[in-house]
Amino acid sequence: MTLTQLRSFIAVARYNGFTAAARALRTSQTTITSQIQALEEEHGARLFERRGRRIDLTPVGTEFLQIARQMIELENDAAILLKDSGALRQGAIKIGAVSPFHVIAMIEAFHSQYPDIYTSMRLGNSGDVLTDLGNYAADVGVVARADDDDRYYMQHYASYPVTAFVHRDHRLAANGSIELAELSKERLLMRETGSTTRRALEDAMASIGRKPRIAMEIGSREAIREAVIRGLGIGTVSQSEYVPDERLVPLPITGTAVVTHIYLCCLRERRRSLLISAFLNAVTRRTT
Numbered sequence: 001m002t003l004t005q006l007r008s009f010i011a012v013a014r015y016n017g018f019t020a021a022a023r024a025l026r027t028s029q030t031t032i033t034s035q036i037q038a039l040e041e042e043h044g045a046r047l048f049e050r051r052g053r054r055i056d057l058t059p060v061g062t063e064f065l066q067i068a069r070q071m072i073e074l075e076n077d078a079a080i081l082l083k084d085s086g087a088l089r090q091g092a093i094k095i096g097a098v099s100p101f102h103v104i105a106m107i108e109a110f111h112s113q114y115p116d117i118y119t120s121m122r123l124g125n126s127g128d129v130l131t132d133l134g135n136y137a138a139d140v141g142v143v144a145r146a147d148d149d150d151r152y153y154m155q156h157y158a159s160y161p162v163t164a165f166v167h168r169d170h171r172l173a174a175n176g177s178i179e180l181a182e183l184s185k186e187r188l189l190m191r192e193t194g195s196t197t198r199r200a201l202e203d204a205m206a207s208i209g210r211k212p213r214i215a216m217e218i219g220s221r222e223a224i225r226e227a228v229i230r231g232l233g234i235g236t237v238s239q240s241e242y243v244p245d246e247r248l249v250p251l252p253i254t255g256t257a258v259v260t261h262i263y264l265c266c267l268r269e270r271r272r273s274l275l276i277s278a279f280l281n282a283v284t285r286r287t288t
Helices: 003-015 018-025 029-043 059-084 100-113 126-134 196-207 221-229 274-287
Strands: 048-051 054-057 092-097 118-123 140-143 152-167 188-190 214-217 234-238 248-254 259-267
Touching: 003 018, 003 029, 003 059, 018 029, 054 059, 092 100, 092 126, 092 274, 100 118, 100 140, 100 274, 126 140, 126 259, 140 274, 152 196, 152 221, 152 274, 188 221, 196 234, 196 259, 221 234, 221 248, 259 274
Parallel strands: 092 118, 092 140, 188 214, 188 234
Antiparallel strands: 048 054, 140 259, 152 234, 152 248, 152 259
16 A cells, blocks of 8 residues: 555545546546556455446445545655654645634734745635535634534634624614614624524524514625615624724624634544644634
């Protein structure tokens, strides 16, 4: 068994095909096929079920995929340790996040200590981020909810109140704040079901026996902001993500706490990875 064979196996599993895997690894399909065949024949195990153009991992292949990813990660850590004596003067870290607002400060903290590490960021909802962690498509995640799945290491980063905001000409703009009970009576512009901000608002309203009056459901905070500017209703957003604008007036919510939380996470089995540990430690030091 070689690391080259393992990389080929992981690529085929990730890209669901030999041709796509060959393209990703910049080699030929014949090379990828021969490496997988050699791996299967050497150990007498079938890793993929081939059904025409479609391939699926066998049960053994599914279990082996996790081990193969760990082995490649250990090889990467070993290379960094031997080359740079653990000083992290090279390498790359992939971050999956629900929002760019918190991640930029994290990257700043990390880069202040490890300026030569290349960083990439991919945005998605919390489910997408956790899936990417499980597929090794991301090294560290920044999510808006803790997950009970024991595969993931979760570390609380911060909590932020949710604030309402209105157009400057709205009749409530001069109030300075708004009671949660009163907010429930207003026309609200809400994110999609499952959104962290929406869930926090609905839970808080439910605790006082109220429900939000949803005037419109909108799929992004940027679109909600534009809708508020056009006078279509009241928006809500985590205070950390509110972008000041002369046309808008923020209204802190009073009476009952409405709070969102941000968590750092990674696969528990990768918690001790040099890069991942360095990132988590750098961010933790910034917040303490």
